[in-house]
Amino acid sequence: xxxxxxxxxxxxxxxxxxxxxxxPAQRFTPAQRRLHWLMALLVAIAYVLIxxxxxxxxxxxxxxxxxxxxxWTGLTIFGLACWRLLIRRRHGAPPVTPALDRWxxxxxxxxxxxxxxxxxxxPLLGLATAWSDGKAVLIPFTSIPLPALLAExxxxxxxxxxxxxxxxxxxxxxIGIHVLAALWHHLIRKDNTLKRML
Ligand code: HEM
Ligand code: HEM
Numbered sequence: 270x271x272x273x274x275x276x277x278x279x280x281x282x283x284x285x286x287x288x289x290x291x292x293p294a295q296r297f298t299p300a301q302r303r304l305h306w307l308m309a310l311l312v313a314i315a316y317v318l319i320x321x322x323x324x325x326x327x328x329x330x331x332x333x334x335x336x337x338x339x340x341w342t343g344l345t346i347f348g349l350a351c352w353r354l355l356i357r358r359r360h361g362a363p364p365v366t367p368a369l370d371r372w373x374x375x376x377x378x379x380x381x382x383x384x385x386x387x388x389x390x391x392p393l394l395g396l397a398t399a400w401s402d403g404k405a406v407l408i409p410f411t412s413i414p415l416p417a418l419l420a421e422x423x424x425x426x427x428x429x430x431x432x433x434x435x436x437x438x439x440x441x442x443x444i445g446i447h448v449l450a451a452l453w454h455h456l457i458r459k460d461n462t463l464k465r466m467l
Pocket of ligand 2: 305308309310312357362377381384385444447448451452462463464466
């Protein structure tokens with residue numbers, strides 16, 4: 270399908286099909302919208318679980334739940350990002366009306382590429398941090414660890430954790446800018462950017 274021409278919510282009668290082939294989609298496909306909001310929620314959960322782990326003492330069940338919850342929420346984000354990128358490649362994005370000037374369009378693309386890279390790089394860095402630090406990533410609701418693909422190495426763990434934490438902190442800002450940009454589009458520029466994602 271041509272990028273930007275989505276037919277996911279259109280029925281299958283031939284006239285509707287003809288309409289759908291001719292009219293640029295007004296919104297992201299239902300799958301794209303669902304994935305966007307689900308992943309936004311999962312990113313928030315991944316942050317809350319790790320930032321609030323101090324509520325429980327080391328070695329307690331609560332602490333293990335927070336840590337393992339952080340690991341698996343992050344790994345789910347990675348998996349969903351791969352799926353989302355495939356859908357994005359197939360369906361593209363519906364056009365913004367009125368169209369953005371060159372610099373705004375470039376800023377939007379840069380921000381979106383950064384967010385997609387974050388979905389892929391941050392969980393892998395986290396996984397490498399956990400393994401090199403000798404932390405087990407347990408199969409949920411069991412005490413069976415995933416086989417570690419990295420040997421324990423505290424120096425490496427230190428460097429990877431530094432990168433993982435720095436990227437985590439940096440993306441509070443990037444995500445904040447993304448949300449503000451969405452509000453700017455909706456409330457000030459009054460275009461259809463946000464409506465396409467609702
Ligand atoms: C998008 C997904 C992720 C985000 C946004 C994220 C974010 C963060 C942040 C902000 C911290 C630092 C918390 C602090 O000390 O203040 C952290 C720590 C950590 N994360 Fe992640 N993370 C993600 C995925 C993962 C994954 C998939 C794993 C492992 C499978 C992981 C393993 C770790 C580990 C081991 C730490 C250090 C925790 C400690 O030593 O107590 N992260 N993460
Ligand atoms: C209240 C919170 C949020 C709002 C209002 C919001 C709004 C939007 C809107 C309107 C778009 C379409 C932008 C465009 O096509 O120019 C979008 C796209 C996107 N959002 Fe969000 N978003 C929110 C939270 C998040 C979070 C937490 C993340 C991830 C950490 C995220 C990741 C993305 C990505 C990767 C895209 C690009 C979609 C694509 O073009 O394939 N969003 N968001």
